[in-house]
Amino acid sequence: MSLLMGFGKLNLRLFFVFAALWLFVQPSVAGLFDDDEARRAILELRQSHSDLKLSLERFQRATESKLDEDGKKTLEESATLKRSLIELQNQLESLRSDLAKVRGVNEQLAKDLSDVQKRQKDQAQSLDERIKKFEPSRITVDGREFLVEPQEKRDYDVALAILRKGDFSSAQLSFADFLSRYSQSGYRASALFWLGNAQFATKDYKESIVNFKAFIGLGADHPKVPEGLLAIANSQLELKDSKAAKKTLEELVNSFPGTEAASVAKERLARIR
Incomplete structure (x- = not known):
């Protein structure tokens, strides 16, 4: 212009x-x-x-x-x-609008994925728990490790719970039934030990001696063997068999010196003499 x-x-x-x-x-x-x-x-x-x-x-x-x-x-x-x-x-x-929608979709997908992963984890955990009910588990009792079936463990725990409540007659029946049904169980030594204790408590001394001897026969390295020998000697004393009791107490003192059971055995021997 x-x-x-x-x-x-x-x-x-x-x-x-x-x-x-x-x-x-x-x-x-x-x-x-x-x-x-x-x-x-x-x-x-x-x-x-x-x-x-x-x-x-x-x-x-x-x-x-x-x-x-x-x-x-x-x-x-x-x-x-x-x-x-x-x-x-x-x-x-x-x-911008599309990006906002995509972000919203991504956030929802991330939430859905998290929910799915949580459900899968819960389902897997639930499945593992159900499987464990039928799978053998490895446990340790009295320093000995072994595999045990779920039902086997439940039956043993029930018998032991009855004993701890002081119902010795029912405990005697429960442990006897357990040993009958699970003759090869890793619990066998412990079951014999507690059965002998239940029988001693019900004054069934002869059967108590039989089961304690069966318990000791499974292995002298069991940590409860000294207690088992002392229980046998106590049953023998209740049966007025002082000679057998003295022999058992001497075996205990000589085989397991330094144990609490050996100290008690020495006191008993002093009274017998």
């Missing part, structure tokens, strides 16, 4: 220059040349001025047309760019 105004000012300046020149030279030409020559010179000057004015007008129109075209093109490009920016902004908003 500034270029167009510049050309307009230039056109006016040229017009005034030529007008002044024409007024200035007109008297001079009249003095130098004859009328015909003066008229021709004036006509030529006027023609030159007209041609120049026409050229300037054409240039001005071309320039204005060019500026109009460029301005129109610029406006069109600006409008196109604006539409593109609006479209891009809409796409960005759509992407």
Whole structure:
């Protein structure tokens, strides 16, 4: 637009220059040349001025047309760019919305996965617990490790619980039944020991001696063997068999010196003598 105004000012300046020149030279030409020559010179000057004015007008129109075209093109490009920016902004908003949805879906998937994993863990744990009810387990009793069936362990624990409650008659029956059903059980030595104790408590001394001897016969390295020998000697004393009791007590003192049972045996021997 500034270029167009510049050309307009230039056109006016040229017009005034030529007008002044024409007024200035007109008297001079009249003095130098004859009328015909003066008229021709004036006509030529006027023609030159007209041609120049026409050229300037054409240039001005071309320039204005060019500026109009460029301005129109610029406006069109600006409008196109604006539409593109609006479209891009809409796409960005759509992407943000989609991203938020994806994040929401991911969060839900993560929660669902966590829930599934927890359920699987709980189910696996529950399954393990159910399987363990039917699988043998490795336990240690009185320093001895062995495998035991679930039902076998439950039956032994029930018999031992009855004994600890002081129901010696029922405990005697429970341990006898256990030994009958689980003759090869790793609990066998312990079951014989507690059966002998239950029988001693019910004053069944003869059977008590039998089961304590069976217990000792399974292995002299059992930690409760000294107690078993002392229990046999006590049963023999209750049966008034002092000779057998003395022999048992001496065996205890000689075989397991330093044990608590051996100390008790020494006291008993002193009273027997």
